[in-house]
Amino acid sequence: MTSEPYPDIVCCVDRSEASRVVEMRAVALARSLRARLRMLHVMRPPLSFSGGVTSRSKPVATLEGELRGEAAAWLLKHAGVEYGAELALLEAAFPGEAICDWAVRHPVSVIVAGRSEKGHPRALGSTATYLSMHAPCDVLLVDTRYGAKDHAP
Secondary structure, three states: OOOOOOOEEEEEEOOOHHHHHHHHHHHHHHHHHOOEEEEEEEEOOHHHOHHHEOOOOOEHHHHHHHHHHHHHHHHHHHOOHHHOOEEEEEEOOOHHHHHHHHHHHOOOOEEEEEOEEOOEEEEEOHHHHHHHHHOOOEEEEEOOOOOHHHHOO
């Protein structure tokens, strides 16, 4: 066991504005601990769209590459790149399960994720709840109800 408290930090990000707050906290934590940081984004599988057609009125098969490309481009543009974070993109219908499964297979000492549910500021979201009960490591849930300036290190 290492003497460092969290040598391998994984930050779960999505395309929400609140995710920027989570990202900033994870970057600050990684900097202060001189830890390895990985940004993990879980996207819904294209085949999970009901009826086989998305809101873009294209068959799912046509959109698979496009949706993966958009998610990867977003991750490259927004997720801790200035810190030098490693990036990982997963496809899963249930993000919490996918994150925990991924954490079992990779060195992870803490998972950083957002804690607030849209519309219910005092409730944990489904992913945060799953992580808090099933993660194979510590979990840091960031309160995203406040702006990024309130969470600056």
